[in-house]
Amino acid sequence: MVFLGACFALIYNRVELRLSTAILGAxxxxxxxxxxxxxxxxxxxxxxxxxxxxxNVEALRRERISAPILDVLKKLLPRLSDTERAALEAGSVWWEGELFSGMPDWRQLTGLPAPKLTEAEQAFLSGPTEELCSLAEEWPITHDLQDLPEPVWEYIREKGFFSLIIPEEYGGKGFSPLAISMILAKLASRSGTASTMIGVPNSLGPGELLLHYGTEEQKQRWLPGLASAEEIPCFALTSIHAGSDATGLIDSGVVCKGEFDGEEIVGIRLNWDKRYITLAPVATVLGLAFKLYDPDHLIGDRDEYGITAALKPTELPGVEIGNRHLPIGIPFQNGPTRGKDVFVPLDCIIGGKEMAGEGWRMLVELLSAGRGIVLPSNAVGGAMAAVHATGAYARIRRQFKVPISEFHGIGEALARMTGYTYIMTAASRVTCAALNEGEKPAVPTAILKYHNTEMSRRVANDAMDIHGGKGV
Structure with missing residues (x-):
């Protein structure tokens, strides 16, 4: 028992192997x-x-123990799909690497510089963002107009809300991830419709794809128009048969010869059927993910190139925008888009024909940053609004001659709502600190996206419970 106890104690305390051997020998x-x-x-x-x-003999241990065990495990585990492998390899490893080591160095986390807004970012948050919040009355947006009022659309264009991520050299704001996160959170506390429609162009979409992978000609062609909101972008990834498993796309592009602007060129004939695409009903420029095929080997020696991303105007013949969706009663612009035999030049591929087949890698690399901003920020803003409104209601609503906030059950729910909102805000801030430093932490942003949206759902449930009939 003493010997076994010593073994377990050494394992539990993660004592180095040679030292453990010496102790056990003694x-x-x-x-x-x-x-x-x-x-x-x-x-x-x-x-x-x-x-x-x-x-302790490392070569012997690897050859006789580790390698055979690894071979057995490889046979037991399912093979990684291309989608899963690309997602695992995307982005960078940030401080979460310490967490998964089992012995995190907390000083590395506490030593990170606190993210701060620049003067321009703070002025935009305190000025145009506040003004937009006052203009965006959610009741008429949701119940009367089913859209943002035209004055709100004009204000969004005028103040550059669609250009927060676009650098100043192209006419945009060039704001940091922290600034975009705080702007979206504030908007979400007032209007979920406005925050969603502003969030999409400032996350994974044509603008960000062009910035990271576009040719200089493509940047000059599209970014100034996107910055001024003369061009409204959307990006169509989700298809009728494929959601998170993008390799299941049936949307296709075939390299062939065709006529474009009165000239015969080598291009791509596209066919797609997408749905749940935010801004699709009002978009003037469409980003599209599809599988690229080259049966006649017009651009190389491969028959199939895989998922590719391209950018094209929505006014091209064959492009169809379907009826709008109405997601959970929130009337942000969202709907299907279809295309039948739409012929486009090869230079519509983001990054040029050299980036043919690189679409999924491009998407998952940018997802690691984009998903850490928009959805988590919208969740924070919605939770803050719920805490503010529910706390006030619980003070003025009286039953049995006392405010319901003094009931223990109500107090417990309010405390839970406040705690979740604090956690969500803190998690968003620390993740933005990494993004501000140029990191693309795939794992923390995925964790943040899941937990912030889940905690916001719990906050909404508690808010509904406290409001009772008024919440229905």
């Missing part, structure tokens, strides 16, 4: 000398110790 020598145990049990213990000691 314990076993003492046990042999003073325990009076029978020769059979001593023989068993020394054989076990000899086997343990051999683990």
């Amino acid at each position: 314990v076993l020598v003492a046990f042999t000398s003073f325990s009076g145990a029978g020769l059979f049990w001593l023989f068993i213990l020394w054989v076990l110790f000899a086997g343990f000691a051999l683990l």
Whole structure:
């Protein structure tokens, strides 16, 4: 028992292998000398110790133990799909690497510089963002207009809300991830419709794809128009058969010869059927993910190139925008888009024909940053609004001659709402600190997206429970 106890203690405390061997050897020598145990049990213990000691020979351990175990596990585990592999390899490893090491150095986290807004970012948050919040009355937007009022659209265009991520050299704001996060959170506390429609162009979409992968000609062609909101972008990834498993796309592009602007060129004939695409009903420029095929080998020696991203005007013949969706009663612009035999030049591929087949890698690399901003920020803003409204209601609503906020059950729910909102805000800030430093932490942003949206759902549930009939 003493020997086994020593083994478990060493394993639990993660003592280095050579030191563990020395300690166990000393314990076993003492046990042999003073325990009076029978020769059979001593023989068993020394054989076990000899086997343990051999683990110190690294080459032997790898060849005789680690490699066979790994071979067995490889056969048991399912094969990674291309989608899963690309997602795992996307982005960068940030401080979360410390967490998964099992012995995190917390000083690395506490030593991170606190993210701060620039003067221009703070002025935009305190000025145009506040003004937009006062203009965006959610009741008429949701119940009367089913859209943002035209004065709100004009204000969004005039103040550059669609250009927060676009650098100043192209006419945009060039704001940091922290600034975009705080702007969207404030808007979400007032109008979920406005924050959603502003969030999409400032996350994973044509603008960001062009910035990271576009040719200089493509940047000059599209970014100034996107910055001024003369061009309204959308990006169509989700299809009728494929959501998160983008490799299941049936949307296709075939390299062929065709006529474009009165000239015969080598281009791509596209066919797609997408849905749930935010801004599609009002978009003038469409980003599209599809599988690219080259049966005649017009651009290379491959038959199939895989997922590719392209950018094209929505006014091209064959492009169809379907009826709008109405997601959970929130009338942000969202709907399907279809295309039948739409012929476009090869230079519509984001990054040019050299980036043919690189679409999924492009998307997952940018997802690691984009998903850490828009959805988490909208969740924070919605939770803040719920806490503010529910706390006030609980003070003025009286039952049994006392405010319901003094009921223990109500107080518990209010405390839970406040705690979740604090956690969501703190998590968003620390993740934005990484994004501000140029990191693309795929794992933390995925964690943030999941937990912030889940906690906001719980906050909404508590708010509904406290409001009772008024929440229905």
